[in-house]
Amino acid sequence: MEIIIQPSAEQASLLVAQMIAARIRRKPQLVMGLASGNTPRRLYRELARLHAEEGLDFARSTTFNLDEYMGVEENHPGSLRFFMEENLFQRVNLDRSRIFIPDGNAPNIEAACEAYEYSIRKAGGIDVQILGVGVEGHIGFNEPSSSLASRTRIKTLTDRTRRENAVSFGGLSEVPHHVVTMGIGTIMEAREIFVLAFGKKKASSIAQMVEGAVSAIVPASALQFHPRTRVFLDEEAASELKRKDYYRWVYDNKPLKERDFR
DSSP: OEEEEOSSHHHHHHHHHHHHHHHHHHOTTOEEEEOOSSTTHHHHHHHHHHHHHHOOOOTTOEEEESEEETTOOTTSTTSHHHHHHHHTGGGSOOOGGGEEOOOTTOSSHHHHHHHHHHHHHHTTOOSEEEEEOOTTSOBTTBOTTOOTTOOSEEEEOOHHHHHHTGGGGTSGGGSOSEEEEOOHHHHHTSSEEEEEEOSGGGHHHHHHHHHSOOBTTBGGGGGGGOTTEEEEEOTTTTTTOTTHHHHHHHHHTSOGGGGOOO
């Protein structure tokens, strides 16, 4: 796990966008796993700018989103598809047939989850997975106690997660209790993982993820076992890391060729 601390969320997001753009240019058929929520907004804005101003071509790329609420129509402002449309899909030239999001309204959710896993395998697996980290250390909607071997499935949200997402639904009472989410086992099969976390409220979960024990109570800690995970933080999110000075030194002193922008 490589820890990359940047002065601000904006600078960290721009760095991740550069890395993703480099991978798309190298492999136009890149398969990306995408997260929703406030954390990746800046990243998606920069990817859209790169498309509009520098010709970054998404036409052959494929995307798989981490999760979706159950029982929410896709055009609802709180749906994660709505978020993706507003922040990325309508701003770049992705082929609509190559966009995949879990179906929270499928008549047979279990079958839909199995089909989602199959679609990922059929696409050749996920090359680059984008993740945020929840305040309780969850990735996707894999809440504390989620199996570290889990696959795409239904999960029940904690009250804290529902409160965090209430603004998108106009109040806590309207937030669904259930979601469909990629499992931790699914996420861990991505070839490369970029984790983004910004702000003081993420500092505790980041410290547990990076420097704590691997535990289902902190689902993101499973990423310690992934061979190619990079964690991009602003100063506030890094504030509770005991070895943050070492992480800075390692990144600042890497040979330029190993910073992997290409």
